[in-house]
Amino acid sequence: AASPAPDALQPLLATINERLSFADQVALTKWDSGKPIQDTAREAQVIANARKQAAQQKLDPEQAADLIAAQIEANKLVQYGLLAIWQAAHKAPDVPRPDLNQIRPKLDALQARLLQQYADFTPYRVDPECPNWLAEQRASLIKDALHGQALIRATGELCVTDQ
């Protein structure tokens, strides 16, 4: 029988999903401000933080950077998708939203946990069952097509299928 998913996977996916869920709030601030979704300087800062944090967590800085880069790509995928929907509708949801400078510290705050959980899962990335575990556990987190695609993007490099 196939081996069950390691305990390290579920918390990692929960944190990946938590980070992704901030994309909706970020997109609303960008709708309001008209600022571009892409903020290259901020991305460089987030990734530089990941490299620094990796050193403290027995994690290869390049792998930490790659993981966070995938999270940023997934975040933008949600934002572009939502902005396109709101543009077509000429309106965005009328819900209260924090400022971008209140959301960014929340993204920063979960990053150490995300990297720790990634470090804990690292030995299982090469397991031949990894893609099956991922497919199974992702399914329960998907709330709609857009966020589903983004979660697929966010976790697209978690399993190492050849080397």
Ligand SMILES: O=C(O)C(=O)C[C@]1(C(=O)O)C=C[C@@H](O)C=C1
């Ligand atoms: O902070 C922002 O402005 C975001 O849109 C969030 C985020 C991220 O995922 O960290 C994504 C896209 C930007 O290019 C920079 C950072």
